[in-house]
Amino acid sequence: MNCSIVSDRGRAWIVDPGQEGERIVRLLAQKGLEPAAVLLTHAHFDHVCGIPALEKEFPDLPVYVGSGDMAMFGHPLNQFPPEYPSIPRPADLRDVDLLDLPWLKTIHTPGHTPGGVCYHIPGDGLLLSGDTLFAGSVGRTDFPGGSMATLVDSLKKLVVLPGETLVIPGHGPHTTIAAEIAGNPFL
Ligand SMILES: [Zn+2]
Structure with a gap:
């Protein structure tokens, strides 16, 4: 999976640390x-397994997630050991609606x-x-709590973005949004 690190004036926001938390820590230092x-x-298992290593290094690190996904931490259905063990609820788990960044x-x-x-x-x-949106596809909706009808409604919020928007x-x-509108059967 893709982890992204977004930085602004020396501060970093780590998006989906799915694995290799130690590597992310080293990269931040570099x-x-x-x-x-x-x-x-x-909060799916494959997007959160790097969190414990980050918390070990940065104990006060806040973790933002949609409130509807908070119950997934530590849930037995949200793990595939040994690669994806159960990840406990982060010490400072916050509702993403509280996130206030002028540029995001x-x-x-x-x-x-x-x-x-x-x-x-x-x-x-x-x-x-x-x-939610992949190159040529969308995320599966057959996991617990998934819904294709809901996902289709969500995609409507993305197709209105500028066509040249780079999608990671x-x-x-x-x-890009334009490439997906042109070639993604789900759009
Ligand atoms: Zn997922």
Whole structure:
């Protein structure tokens, strides 16, 4: 899966640390970045397993997630050990609606999960779409709490973004909104 690190004036927001938390810690040090928070597009097992290593290094690190996904932490259905063990609820878990960054907009896109969101950075023409929108596809809706009808409604919020917006999905290659409108059967 794709983890993204977004930085602004020396501070870093880590989007979906799915694995390799130690590697993310090293990368932050190499780049001279101070972590501000973890931003989750959703709380599925493969997007959160890097959190414990980050919390070990940065114990006060806030973790933002859609409120509809908060119950997934520690839930037996949200793990596939050994690669994806049960991840306990982060010490400072916050509702993503409390996130207040002037350059980043949270778009609620439930469907893949009940609390799924995308992060839009209009100034950089960037959308971190999690598992809502992939290049040529969308996230599966057969996990607990998933709904294809809800996901289709959420996609309507993404197709209105500028066509040249670069989409970084939760898995697979990058794409753009225009390319997905042209070639994604779900749109
Ligand atoms: Zn997922």
